[in-house]
Amino acid sequence: MGLLNFLPREEQYFDLFIQMTLYISSAARELKEMLADKNHDYAEYAQRIKGLEHACDELTHNVSTRLNKSFITPFDREDIYTMSTALDDIVDLIDDAARAIIIFDVHEITDYARSFADVIVRMAEQLQAIVATLQKPKNVTQRLVEIHRLENEGDDLYHAAIAELFHDSHDALTVLKWKEVYEKLEAAVDRCENVANIIESVIIKHT
Secondary structure (H helix, E strand, C coil): CHHHCCCCCCCCHHHHHHHHHHHHHHHHHHHHHHHCCCCHHHHHHHHHHHHHHHHHHHHHHHHHHHHHHCCCCCHHHHHHHHHHHHHHHHHHHHHHHHHHHHCCCCCCCHHHHHHHHHHHHHHHHHHHHHHHCCCCCCCCHHHHHHHHHHHHHHHHHHHHHHHHHHHEEEEEEEHHHHHHHHHHHHHHHHHHHHHHHHHHHHHHHCC
């Protein structure tokens, strides 16, 4: 049995990335459903998101462990590590937003927050599609363009939400709560775009 039989297959990293994007999409959908729940039963959604966040952490740790043992990797070790941690950050930020809703005891969800969640869901879907073909990139350019467009949509939402919050609300506590929630939602959107930039860089480097 030759040495190559002991080397990890390149596909294992791609499989781990794909699984991470599945967790991201699931967490994004849970957040969207949470913010759409008219019964304000947010705790169960937040708990499921937390479970997905823990699962994604485990995958990130798995990637790091494999990197320490692999002789051959599909692309640069630093890029693999950077991509895995950036993907994990998305779920962390979704979890942060969900927890903020619970901690701040928010009951009336704004249309801006629901729109943010929808943007995150759509960005997660694009990332999932890109990563699924990362081994043999296909139709990536248009998906990357769409992610950048969605990030711009998220920016517009953030600016409009903050402007309305400070203009219309006369309750300082409400302003404080929602400013924090909007910032966490925007951070998740920005991180999705950041992952897209990392992927684009990797593809350019290795094609």
